[in-house]
Amino acid sequence: MEKITPSKIVSLKGKRKIVSVTAYDYPSAYFADQAGMDFILVGDSLGMVIKGEENTLGVRIEEMAYHIGAVAKGTKRALIVGDMPFLSFISPEEAIKNAGLLIRAGAEAVKIEGPRIEVIRALVREGIPVMGHVGLTPQHFLRIGFRTQGKKAASALELYRQAKEIERAGAFSIVLESVPFQLAHKITSELSIPTIGIGAGPYCDGQILVFHDLLGLYPGKKPSFVREYARLGEEIVEALRLYSRDVKGGEYPSHHEAYSMDEEEYRKFMEEINGSYKENFSGQGEGME
Secondary structure (H helix, E strand, C coil): CCCCCHHHHHCCCCCCCEEEEECHHHHHHHHHHHCCEEEEEECCHHHHCCCCCCCCCCCCCHHHHHHHHHHCCCCCCEEEEECCCCCCCCHHHHHHHHHHHHHHHHEEEEEECCCCCCCCHHHHHCCCEEEEECCCCCHHHHHHHHCCCCHHHHHHHHHHHHHHHHHHCCCCCCEEEECHHHHHHHHHHHHCCCCCCCCCCCCCCCEEEEEHHHCCCCCCCCCCCCCCCCCHHHHHHHHHHHHHHHHHHCCCCHHCCCCCCCHHHHHHHHHHHHHHCCCCCCCCEEEEE
């Protein structure tokens, strides 16, 4: 089983599509890794899909480190990329300190939103692989909102220039989020590093979706580009309803779903309590000392 590294991600450009998903805990990381994801992003989107907040701004660096640690325990093959949350990279020095926390927690690269060129250069100089991110950058939603970016020529040109600058700064890949497919195609064709699309059309070098979105686990409104590959939320609710029904009706647990005591040991126990042994349980499960 080949371990995926940042250089491996770069080498996949032009050979095959790169596939990724977010994950925030041990089981989701385990499933994603078993499914063959090339990299797993521990995204600050956990603020919305895990904590139930309206945006990502409340996520702290300590929370990112905690979730990265859980994901690392469930991942063997995929590259683990940790999001640098809001205000954790306001200067190169602050970025190095906080990225170090994520690397020590188990991340193997970090993702930086926006064209923070000096920050990216500083991290790369310290040996920390960096994934860039342009287009719709959720940490800037107070200014730009949650809407497609680069639809006008001037804004498209700005995003194009940002992507080129991020590549020159040393990033090994770049996320293009919620941009027109024509712009994503142009950027992808001119960069030597892979582009990872989310709401950026089919021409990117790879794709990423939020774990809870593609599995139908998130109850909130989903972006139009999300394809649900399962509706596990509905299945979970139905399973819990059946469980509730069986508990209330006395059907769960049965004797076969319970541990039992050796008959002789139970007799001794009862004699110690009241000097007599009258109970006679029928249909017991297997004995367990």
